Amino acid sequence: MxxxxxxxxxxxxxxxxxxxxxxxxxFLAATRIAAYSLVPVGLVMTGVVGWLADTAFSPTAWAGFGVLGAAWLLFAGTRAVERRRGGTRAERRAARGDQAEAVAPRASAPSLGAGKRPATGSATAPRATGSGEDFSDIEAILKKHGI
Incomplete structure (x- = not known):
């Protein structure tokens, strides 16, 4: 009551x-406030408030909540132990070899592969093979722009 x-x-x-x-x-905010304020009356009319009040003062309901809490603790505890033992079940299966490799074997390889280099402006630019500093590409770009 x-x-x-x-x-x-x-x-x-x-x-x-x-x-x-x-x-x-x-008006938009007023409509939203009106909608929120009608929720408690709707809950009273459907009987949810009475059910919640009966549940709040029921020892059986509180014992049920205790059982649900214990079940949750058991699930969380087993998950923590599983993580300490070396990952999830899928990771352990992959380590045993029961399952195909989870990641592609060449996932970290470049996706372009060994293709041709784009042209820099001059088709036959001489390349120095022995020196560590090869400025032929830079020279070709500078010549292209007239510098």
């Missing part, structure tokens, strides 16, 4: 705020 009264009061206050917001010519 008290929960229904509180929800009704909250809805009435929200609708009042929506009216003031609409008076200030902010």
């Amino acid at each position: 008290i929960a229904e009264t509180v929800c009704s009061a909250a809805s009435a206050a929200g609708l009042g705020i929506a009216v003031v917001t609409a008076y200030r010519k902010r």
Whole structure:
């Protein structure tokens, strides 16, 4: 009974705020506030508030929440142990060889391969093979621009 009264009061206050917001010519915000303020009344009318109130004061419901918490702790604990043992199940299967390789064998290789170099302007630029500093490409670019 008290929960229904509180929800009704909250809805009435929200609708009042929506009216003031609409008076200030902010109709979109007023509509959104009105929608949010109607939610508590809707929950009261569907019986959800009564069910929640009965659940909150029920020792059986709290014992059920305790069992759910224990189950969650067991799941989390097994996951932590699994991570300490060397990764997930899929990673361990891949290490054993039961599964195909998860990553492509040449995933880090360049995708272009050994193709031809783009032309720099002069088709037959001489290349020095012995020196560590080969400026023929730079010279060809400079000559192309007339520098």
